[in-house]
Amino acid sequence: xxxxxxxxxxxxxxxxxxxxxxxxxxxxxxxxxxxxxxxxxxxxxxxxxxxxxxxxxxxxxxxxxxxxxxxxxxxxxxxxxxxxxxxxxxxxxxxxxxxxxxxxxxxxxxxxxxxxxxxxxxxxxxxxxxxxxxxxxxxxxxxxxxxxxxxxxxxxxxxxxxxxxxxxxxxxxxxxxxxx
Amino acid sequence: xxxxxxxxxxxxxxxxxxxxxxxxxxxxxxxxxxxxxxxxxxxxxxxxxxxxxxxxxxxxxxxxxxxxxxxxxxxxxxxxxxxxxxxxxxxxxxxxxxxxxxxxxxxxxxxxxxxxxxxxxxxxxxxxxxxxxxxxxxxxxxxxxxxxxxxxxxxxxxxxxxxxxxxxxxxxxxxxxxxxxxxxxxxxxxxxxxxxxxxxxxxxxxxxxxxxxxxxxxxxxxxxxxxxxxxxxxxxxxxxxxxxxxxxxxxxxxxxxxxxxxxxxxxxxxxxxxxxxxxx
Numbered sequence: 001x002x003x004x005x006x007x008x009x010x011x012x013x014x015x016x017x018x019x020x021x022x023x024x025x026x027x028x029x030x031x032x033x034x035x036x037x038x039x040x041x042x043x044x045x046x047x048x049x050x051x052x053x054x055x056x057x058x059x060x061x062x063x064x065x066x067x068x069x070x071x072x073x074x075x076x077x078x079x080x081x082x083x084x085x086x087x088x089x090x091x092x093x094x095x096x097x098x099x100x101x102x103x104x105x106x107x108x109x110x111x112x113x114x115x116x117x118x119x120x121x122x123x124x125x126x127x128x129x130x131x132x133x134x135x136x137x138x139x140x141x142x143x144x145x146x147x148x149x150x151x152x153x154x155x156x157x158x159x160x161x162x163x164x165x166x167x168x169x170x171x172x173x174x175x176x177x178x179x180x
Numbered sequence: 181x182x183x184x185x186x187x188x189x190x191x192x193x194x195x196x197x198x199x200x201x202x203x204x205x206x207x208x209x210x211x212x213x214x215x216x217x218x219x220x221x222x223x224x225x226x227x228x229x230x231x232x233x234x235x236x237x238x239x240x241x242x243x244x245x246x247x248x249x250x251x252x253x254x255x256x257x258x259x260x261x262x263x264x265x266x267x268x269x270x271x272x273x274x275x276x277x278x279x280x281x282x283x284x285x286x287x288x289x290x291x292x293x294x295x296x297x298x299x300x301x302x303x304x305x306x307x308x309x310x311x312x313x314x315x316x317x318x319x320x321x322x323x324x325x326x327x328x329x330x331x332x333x334x335x336x337x338x339x340x341x342x343x344x345x346x347x348x349x350x351x352x353x354x355x356x357x358x359x360x361x362x363x364x365x366x367x368x369x370x371x372x373x374x375x376x377x378x379x380x381x382x383x384x385x386x387x388x389x390x391x392x393x394x395x396x397x398x399x400x401x402x403x404x405x406x407x408x409x410x411x412x413x414x415x416x417x418x419x420x421x422x423x424x425x426x427x428x429x430x431x432x433x434x435x436x437x438x439x440x441x442x443x444x445x446x447x448x449x450x451x452x453x454x455x456x457x458x459x460x
Contacts (some may be wrong), residue, residue, distance in 0.1 A: 027412065028447065044287075046413025046420060067412060067447060068440050078444035085444060118407065119425025124436045127411050127443070128421075154344065156413060156420045173282035173418040 022160070025063045028085040030094050032062040032101060033163050040161040045114030047128035049087060049135050049151070050159045051094065052111045054166040055103040061163050062098055065114075066090040068127065069134035087131055091138035105144060111168040111180060112136075112149040113159040128152065150178040183359035189327045190369040193273060199224040201373060203265045207316040208376045217258040218249045221265055230268040231261055237459050259312065266319055267293070267460045273326045280332025280339075281325060281417035286457075288326075291415025292319055293457040298446050299405030305442075306433070308397065317382035318402045324366035331358050340418075349424040351389045363387055388426040400433050408446055 022041045025031045040063040042050040054061040071086035083089040115132040150170040170178035206212035235246040277285040296318035303311035342353040351361040367384035410420040
């Protein structure tokens with residue numbers, strides 16, 4: 001599926017991007033791939049948080065997008081309907097699934113992106129900041145830390161994990177703003 | 181580009197027909213009779229055709245075929261018929277790419293359909309007796325972006341510098357660079373078209389951009405529907421997270437402990453609303 005967040009289609013750089021097979025990961029969901037041609041993509045993260053995993057040893061990548069920090073703040077019915085909505089449930093599930101598929105804790109490259117903030121002051125409505133705090137706490141339970149994070153601020157980000165290289169790119173308004 | 185020239189571009193927007201104005205008025209007036217609704221929709225052939233197409237779509241899942249506007253009003257109700265008519269009136273303009281906001285084709289439309297549905301659900305939950313006013317305002321509030329987008333694209337560097345380096349709220353940056361923001365522009369258009377005043381007030385203030393403001397509950401709810409779309413990144417462009425965020429005003433109306441619950445419940449409706457946005 002085309003990402004379509006890039007507008008100037010005459011640019012050679014963009015022509016190259018258009019030829020890449022983007023695999024869209026929808027919100028409150030995870031996706032794994034070992035297909036070297038795939039680019040796992042999350043668009044318009046807003047305050048949601050995207051977590052990419054890549055293990056060079058097994059050439060396996062995964063992408064999670066979660067929307068709210070804590071499952072305890074929501075009614076059980078929504079938690080049961082889709083646990084991937086909640087960072088504190090989604091990340092442990094995502095990591096366990098990754099280990100079962102052959103990733104090793106010592107060789108996983110973890111990247112966080114998104115978690116944009118509403119406004120400039122601290123606020124009880126600041127879901128983005130809580131999402132990043134919850135993500136870091138969940139990773140820490142497994143003794144893991146991100147190698148790179150591009151989070152917070154007022155940017156509405158997208159992220160892409162290229163399976164061919166294991167590179168994660170972070171974009172805002174179609175422009176690359178981070179890469180590792 | 182002078183502000184007056186931008187305002188004059190309102191005339192180039194797809195004009196709202198006489199039927200459209202009557203539909204807007206009926207949405208703001210819950211006691212409109214079903215026979216009046218049918219009579220107004222029937223007067224506009226395009227509108228009537230769209231109402232019939234959507235009433236017969238999988239979204240409504242009706243067992244019987246709806247073959248006339250009178251039949252549609254009886255089967256799905258006059259409120260839903262007005263709602264479909266309102267979607268038909270706004271979709272063409274809102275579906276276009278809005279490059280000044282970094283929105284590709286269809287994104288502003290998706291944001292609008294989902295945000296309006298969110299706002300109406302919150303209004304009903306808050307026991308407002310005019311949830312349809314909230315819905316209507318949420319559906320038309322961003323029509324000003326359709327005009328401002330091109331001008332914003334031409335001033336991209338200045339806007340980005342003000343918003344992302346100097347942390348200026350997006351509406352204020354629009355006003356500083358272009359002399360007017362998208363909410364004010366839409367409000368001026370709706371004044372010209374003689375829309376109801378309560379609707380114009382909500383549209384003009386939907387970002388709660390004036391502080392301090394004693395915003396009516398309707399305006400706060402439209403704002404909250406918009407905020408939840410931005411949190412979820414639904415059809416949000418580069419402006420999505422860059423507005424003034426008035427949590428103190430929201431806290432007057434909403435229990436923060438229920439906020440996460442509210443977001444979860446609205447998120448669970450998105451696939452159904454996406455289906456609707458695609459159909460329209």
